Amino acid sequence: MIDRILLNARIYTLNPAQPRASALAIARDRIVAVGDDDAIHALAGPHTAVDRLNGQMVIPGLTDAHIHWEGVARALRDIDLLDVPSKAEALRRVAERARQTPPGQWIVGRGWSQALWPDGAFPTAADLDGVAPDHPVYLAARSGHAAWVNSLALRRAGIGAHTPDPPGGALQRDARGEPTGILLEDPAMKLVARLIPDPAPDQLADWMAEAQRRAWAAGLTALHDYDNPSCLVALQVLRERGELGLRVLKQINDPWIEHAHALGLRFGFGDTWLRLGALKIFADGALGPRTAHMIEPYEGEPGNYGLVVTDKEHMFELVSRASAAGIPAAIHAIGDRAVHDVLDVYEAVRAEEAARGIPRQARRHRIEHVQLIHPDDAGRLGALGIVASMQPIHATSDYEMADRYWGARARWSYNWRLQLEAGAVLAFGSDAPVEPFAPLLGIFAAVTRRRPDGRPGPEGWYPEGRLDMETTLRGFTQGPAYAAGMERDLGMLAPGYLADLVVLDRDLYAIPPDEILETRVLGTMVGGEWKYRLFE
DSSP: OOOEEEESOEEEOOOTTSOEESEEEEETTEEEEEEOHHHHHTTOOTTOEEEEOTTOEEEEOEEEEEEOHHHHHHHTTSEEOTTOOSHHHHHHHHHHHHHHSOTTSOEEEEEEOGGGSTTOOOOOHHHHHTTOTTSOEEEEETTSSEEEEOHHHHHHTTOOTTOOOOTTOEEEEOTTSOEEEEEESHHHHHHHHTTSOOOOHHHHHHHHHHHHHHHHHHTEEEEEEOSOHHHHHHHHHHHHHTOOOSEEEEEEEGGGHHHHHHHTOOTTOBOSSEEEEEEEEEOBOOTTTTOSOOSSOOTTOTTOOOOBSSOHHHHHHHHHHHHHTTOOEEEEEOSHHHHHHHHHHHHHHHHHHHHHTOOGGGSOOEEEEOOBOOGGGTTHHHHHTOEEEEOHHHHHHHHHHHHHHHGGGGGGBSOHHHHHHTTOOEEEOOOTTSSOOOHHHHHHHHHHOOOTTOTTOTTOSSGGGOOOHHHHHHHTTHHHHHHTTOTTTSSSOOTTSBOOEEEESSOTTTSOGGGGGGOOEEEEEETTEEEEEOOO
């Protein structure tokens, strides 16, 4: 029985065997037929729902292939410091929250970036002490690789001049060796973050339900999540309630991989709604706090090569064991040295897999971000069959920092076209809440390499890296589907595929690039059900 048909649409299927259509039919949660209006309308029965789309564009559902979903849900309640233009404005927002919060309770926010401020200098605990002396304050940087805390937070964590830097992290210090209030990388950030009370799973699930509604409104139907097991618990609560309406690939961060091994879990365990993905490892830091691991030092900082978060030997041990246990790896690497070392690890593990007779498609290893690559390594992802999990919106957000701190090397940064031409599969995402989880903004960045305000100019930043619309859409659909082992279920609108799709109010293939920013999502369908719908 046909449950629903869509008629009079402009459907871009991303199916090379049938690229265009005007109608499709759905039975339960899958597409059963794609074609013209007359052929599809003839399949309708007495109880078939009929949606007439008046020539609107329909594309496969969009996937965010790198998102921190618990972070997104929590950020809805945190102080929003994204794109604040000055330290003074950040402090004003903290002061406002302090007036609304009982003394002694935590104040939490995220999104600041000193690189956007006039002097570019890191803030200090003393700055926060002036506006919130009676509240412990923890503010995550936009990059997610630094935190800004006040003196009360440092005291509660027992952090002082004699506190050693934790492995893989650092406490920024003043000339006397005293902590300044800036914590670099997760091991240092956790010294304070671990003291902040966690929400109960039911509460976190409530927050995720709100975030999910916003994701549908943005055109998202699937996510690849990189947060801790608490995120998985809350997702399961949503599933138990019958409220999970996004398809989630849940990666496993390396502190918990031993538990997966002990249980014998493998890549793809689960179903089309919630399944386990790859082992997640951090190789290095990020560009914003200048902790990404570099071959040559940062411009103007001759002694700064960034930070190693996971050393190469340990990384190999983790990836080798996971591969043998049926789990691929997804490794965060931003600096060119980190990318090089990760590629060396993958090359060694690929040799082990070949010796065992394991085909490459059985272990869909990834590098997350690939923000800067040395030209000698440019073709290695494609040659090794490694997925390039990249975030186009990072290029337009970060280009000023890249030019400042990487100089001429920046032409090799954020270059998804380079990876595409070398044969790598592209899987696009946002890294939210570092950036907004808004795929249309990512699409705009990929095809223009410009910010919404037009900077740095009409041709974009290193315009040779721009992509066409078809390739970009595949990066938000088919690339993530492949990376998740779901290419037979997701990524195109074809018979047998899940009925996940998005309706847009204009044709992305036909409009000038600037109009992408004006495009509205009119409807988002997941599993044959409208989760978001503006049309009648």
